[in-house]
Amino acid sequence: MQRDLVFKALADPTRRLMLDELSERKEQTLYELTARLIMRHEIAISRQALAKHIDVLEQAGLVSSEKRGKYRMLVFNDEPLRSVVNRWLK
Amino acid sequence: MQRDLVFKALADPTRRLMLDELSERKEQTLYELTARLIMRHEIAISRQALAKHIDVLEQAGLVSSEKRGKYRMLVFNDEPLRSVVNRWLK
């Protein structure tokens, strides 16, 4: 969609780590992702900070989310990545 | 090389415009590029600001530069782009 939002989203290492996790397990709740990031990658960060990151990723179209009960399900979407680099690669 | 520098470099729309120009005409001086950006794309920005952007792009490995007389020759390099997106695309 909007190139700018995609690149801005990718500029942060924490968000890229989140994409790493989400590209591995395509569907997980925000809670799962948060726990996974803190435990497996030992990053010291609050839940709210990660939620803000998810908002950024969602605005860029890299993640879509859906409220399911009290959980927020997250799904990774690689389409923006493909379309965005085609400008310079051939 | 360093993923972080590449993504940070790509986060700015002006720098992406510079890459557009450089990917079209692979070799041009900083002066040419500056003139081209200001005239053809009508961006209002100083020479010094563009020079700083080039520094960022060069640190990311997306552009290499070489002093040739009083000019600074710029060359576009797409290799970092390829290696950097392979993590999520298959």
Next chain:
DNA sequence: ACCATACGCAACCAACTAGTTGCATGTCAA
């Protein structure tokens, strides 16, 4: 009904960033 839990919202803060202006330097042509 109750309460733990998964999440949303908002205010605040320090650090970074993109931009500017001003001045210095080196190169080339006349």
Next chain:
DNA sequence: TTGACATGCAACTAGTTGGTTGCGTATGGT
């Protein structure tokens, strides 16, 4: 040599960003 010109360097500034803390809300199990 002199001067125009392409570039480099440094200080400063406004705006953005990633993070925090504190509190509110809705959902689901017991």
